Amino acid sequence: MPAVTETIDTVQSVTEGAYKWGFETDIEMEFAPKGLNEDIVRFISAKKKEPQWLLDWRLKAFAIWQKMEEPLWAAVKYPPIDYQDAYYYAAPKAGPKSLDEVDPELLKTYAKLGIPLKEQAFLAGVEGAGESPADARMPVAIDAVFDSVSVATSYKERLGKEGIIFCSISEAVQTHPELIRQYLGTVVPQGDNFYAALNSAVFTDGSFVYIPKGVRCPMELSTYFRINAKSTGQFERTLIIADEGSTVSYLEGCTAPMRDENQLHAAVVELVALDDASIKYSTVQNWYPGDAEGRGGIYNFVTKRAQCRGRRSKVSWTQVETGSAITWKYPSCVLLGDDSVGEFYSVAITNNRQQADTGTKMIHVGKRTTSTIISKGISAGRGQNTYRGLVRVAPTASGARNFTQCDSLLIGDQCGAHTVPYIENRCMTAKTEHEATTSRIAEDQLFYCRQRGMTQEEAVGLIVNGFCREVLKELPMEFAVEAQKLLQISLEGSVG
Amino acid sequence: MLRIEGLTAEVEGKQILKGIDLEVPAGEIHAIMGPNGSGKSTLSYVLSGREGYEITGGSVTFDGRDLLAMEPEERAATGLFLAFQYPVELPGVGNALFLRTALNAVRRARGEPELDAMQFLKVARERLKALQIQEDMLKRGVNVGFSGGEKKRNEVLQMALLQPRMAILDETDSGLDIDALKIVSDGVNAQRGPGFSALVITHYQRLLDYIVPDRVHVLMGGRIVQSGGPELAKQLEETGYASVQAAA
Numbered sequence A: 001m002p003a004v005t006e007t008i009d010t011v012q013s014v015t016e017g018a019y020k021w022g023f024e025t026d027i028e029m030e031f032a033p034k035g036l037n038e039d040i041v042r043f044i045s046a047k048k049k050e051p052q053w054l055l056d057w058r059l060k061a062f063a064i065w066q067k068m069e070e071p072l073w074a075a076v077k078y079p080p081i082d083y084q085d086a087y088y089y090a091a092p093k094a095g096p097k098s099l100d101e102v103d104p105e106l107l108k109t110y111a112k113l114g115i116p117l118k119e120q121a122f123l124a125g126v127e128g129a130g131e132s133p134a135d136a137r138m139p140v141a142i143d144a145v146f147d148s149v150s151v152a153t154s155y156k157e158r159l160g161k162e163g164i165i166f167c168s169i170s171e172a173v174q175t176h177p178e179l180i181r182q183y184l185g186t187v188v189p190q191g192d193n194f195y196a197a198l199n200s201a202v203f204t205d206g207s208f209v210y211i212p213k214g215v216r217c218p219m220e221l222s223t224y225f226r227i228n229a230k231s232t233g234q235f236e237r238t239l240i241i242a243d244e245g246s247t248v249s250y251l252e253g254c255t256a257p258m259r260d261e262n263q264l265h266a267a268v269v270e271l272v273a274l275d276d277a278s279i280k281y282s283t284v285q286n287w288y289p290g291d292a293e294g295r296g297g298i299y300n301f302v303t304k305r306a307q308c309r310g311r312r313s314k315v316s317w318t319q320v321e322t323g324s325a326i327t328w329k330y331p332s333c334v335l336l337g338d339d340s341v342g343e344f345y346s347v348a349i350t351n352n353r354q355q356a357d358t359g360t361k362m363i364h365v366g367k368r369t370t371s372t373i374i375s376k377g378i379s380a381g382r383g384q385n386t387y388r389g390l391v392r393v394a395p396t397a398s399g400a401r402n403f404t405q406c407d408s409l410l411i412g413d414q415c416g417a418h419t420v421p422y423i424e425n426r427c428m429t430a431k432t433e434h435e436a437t438t439s440r441i442a443e444d445q446l447f448y449c450r451q452r453g454m455t456q457e458e459a460v461g462l463i464v465n466g467f468c469r470e471v472l473k474e475l476p477m478e479f480a481v482e483a484q485k486l487l488q489i490s491l492e493g494s495v496g
Numbered sequence B: 001m002l003r004i005e006g007l008t009a010e011v012e013g014k015q016i017l018k019g020i021d022l023e024v025p026a027g028e029i030h031a032i033m034g035p036n037g038s039g040k041s042t043l044s045y046v047l048s049g050r051e052g053y054e055i056t057g058g059s060v061t062f063d064g065r066d067l068l069a070m071e072p073e074e075r076a077a078t079g080l081f082l083a084f085q086y087p088v089e090l091p092g093v094g095n096a097l098f099l100r101t102a103l104n105a106v107r108r109a110r111g112e113p114e115l116d117a118m119q120f121l122k123v124a125r126e127r128l129k130a131l132q133i134q135e136d137m138l139k140r141g142v143n144v145g146f147s148g149g150e151k152k153r154n155e156v157l158q159m160a161l162l163q164p165r166m167a168i169l170d171e172t173d174s175g176l177d178i179d180a181l182k183i184v185s186d187g188v189n190a191q192r193g194p195g196f197s198a199l200v201i202t203h204y205q206r207l208l209d210y211i212v213p214d215r216v217h218v219l220m221g222g223r224i225v226q227s228g229g230p231e232l233a234k235q236l237e238e239t240g241y242a243s244v245q246a247a248a
Ligand SMILES: Nc1ncnc2c1ncn2[C@@H]1O[C@H](COP(=O)(O)OP(=O)(O)OP(=O)(O)O)[C@@H](O)[C@H]1O
Pocket: B011, B012, B014, B016, B034, B035, B036, B037, B038, B039, B040, B041, B042, B043, B085
């Protein structure tokens, strides 16, 4: 129908320039020399005044990486990456400081990104802030990572009273080396995969969280990642440990300026849940996706994995992936403890020329372990969206259960949706279930909404949010609202 | 208020509306009857601006404004409402959210303040009560798993909330049980007044006992072939459309 082509055109015109987070901050930066070699690894380690064991650990990772090949099995296409043509360390010259000393340019940047200074000040207990109703929201402790370093962490003091450690990983290396040494790389080893090895060699910052035994973390913890500098990669590393009987909810958000070069983001996230501990990890990923022709955008190649080591431990991944030119990401759960629970809730949107190959791995080892996978893929424009998932049940996992549901929504006729589920069940008493659907936004649905007064964008937003409802309801309340808006913006006009 | 002149329209290259002339003054309710496939729903879609209908001639004005030049949502904002013959399902979209989004879209267009969830619930509850609709219908997905009659009642609920100035009811009576027919008719009659007009499309004279129209028009083969008072509907019920065809 001609009407369809027309609406697809509208998409194109509206989506261009719709990325609101694409500005650049002008701030004095310090860079490591371009390129990657052992000296760069040493440079980063020295910058961070790391102990010898960590430098050795990095160098080992670098040696492993050099022998590895880039993985090519994902359903994504991109020109070869020149790993020598990037900066592996970029940090604001002023360096990390206490909250009230942070460079005003940086604070402005975060305010522009919707992470207002005032709120941060309020969160940190500064007088005089917090008069407007917007500040009455539930407090969120924030660690802000700008290019290669953490620039500020709020709320530390209050969390400290509960024995909770929430700081940048660089700081944790100095202040809690025993915890870092005990846990770093135990979930995602240096040689796990190409990008994880690269990250292990050159990771610059990220967040560290430790929740002591029996403590329920009283507020959301959040890290906000921002790539700002040109030609830099961002390699952050996050480590979260939930000790016995503890509970934590953690959220990460991310954005980057609009540029016509591709920038690499290769993060590693490791989660450890001990007996009866529960970790909820939510991501709202909004890296710059590139323009309508596919120029620029972030390559988001990340490794996220959780080990449910304890009995009855639980890890829940929720991700809303709207950004990045290419997303390569499989947040996984290794269910070691008996009766442990793994969950993966995902919304992935690809519009224009975006490509996403994302999904999860649920590895059942412990008895009666259960996992749930709900994946919602939305493709618009020329976007390509692949769900790739593995459910592996070891012979030891008697009584294990998995339920997987993968739904795809297509908008227009030039996009693609693919579902690649692998199921390896080696246990007679385990049960796995898989359901998949593919649907389109129908013209009559849009017309119905518009007849009721909604604009095309509102209508698409409403329908898409309906499609994603099961996932969005897993997000912490405040972020669910943000995510809904983001979904709508990512798809502006993308109707067919 | 609504003035249609010489309106012709095609669907997929096939001419369906072949010159419609119709005027519905403010405050009046007109009924449209006509055999299956005569173009009644097509007319309602053309008036509300659905894609895929090509207007090949004629004009439509609403309060003197060119209706055909407006986007569907603009038409809704100026007060045009269509109760669909086949209400559309929106899986996962909560009915309450849908209704509130619609109401706020229209309120915005009218320069009225938007309602938050609590305020909306208060307004919605009153309407639900009047239409004897169970409150759990607000929590369900829009029209998903609704019975035929529930869907129609949900349409009338939307009309009651949006307070249009001109409502087109496309076979809203089809699929309603006797009690529901009465409730829905009361709902429409409650809107009646100098600021409300309606085009009521129906196959059944029975509805017109409840919603007594000012005029009745017979649409056949893409044209209005006969118009008259409420008695025309009664006459059709007895003689069928063959007699009209002969007369036309
Ligand atoms: N999308 C379409 N493609 C082809 N023909 C169409 C399309 N839409 C409508 N028509 C045709 O237009 C004619 C009028 O249809 P319309 O739905 O307006 O009839 P109606 O008067 O509402 O009938 P009913 O009383 O059965 O509801 C029919 O012959 C129908 O098949």
